[in-house]
Amino acid sequence: MKELLEDIKINGNGNRKAELERNHEDKILIKDAIFVRFEGNLVKVKYDDILWLKGDGNYTTLVARHSVFSVRNILKDFETALPADRFMRIHKSYIVQVAEINAINTREIKVATDLVPVGRTYYHDLVNGIQKLGNIPD
Numbered sequence: 001m002k003e004l005l006e007d008i009k010i011n012g013n014g015n016r017k018a019e020l021e022r023n024h025e026d027k028i029l030i031k032d033a034i035f036v037r038f039e040g041n042l043v044k045v046k047y048d049d050i051l052w053l054k055g056d057g058n059y060t061t062l063v064a065r066h067s068v069f070s071v072r073n074i075l076k077d078f079e080t081a082l083p084a085d086r087f088m089r090i091h092k093s094y095i096v097q098v099a100e101i102n103a104i105n106t107r108e109i110k111v112a113t114d115l116v117p118v119g120r121t122y123y124h125d126l127v128n129g130i131q132k133l134g135n136i137p138d
Helices: 002-011 016-027 075-081 120-128
Strands: 033-038 041-046 050-056 059-064 068-071 087-091 094-097 101-104 108-111 114-117
Touching: 033 068, 050 075, 050 114, 059 075, 075 087, 075 094, 087 114, 087 120, 094 108, 094 114
Parallel strands: none
Antiparallel strands: 033 041, 050 059, 050 094, 059 068, 087 094, 101 108, 108 114
């Protein structure tokens, strides 16, 4: 109990983290893009240009419309940085821009002209989150 009280004194009532995140979002100057390190520079990549991302250990491959970046960040870093209303994790190793999905089946989705695998655990969330007509396989 004593540790819990100390934690509350230090961290507040649990709302401190949310407050810090809001303050951080208010301070971001460019709200429609992220910057990734590439060849010693920080390169701006607009959210609209990002098609999909693939995580591979400590590295993530970011596939944009006109370029591909290999970034030394885990996929989870991108998942928290990208807007959740525009990007969705569809596999333990993949995130896609939802607006760029052109076709879906139980094993893969088509993003622009690329085929990206979809995990079983993520497939149902994806299918439940879209408008559809006809019979959709489970």
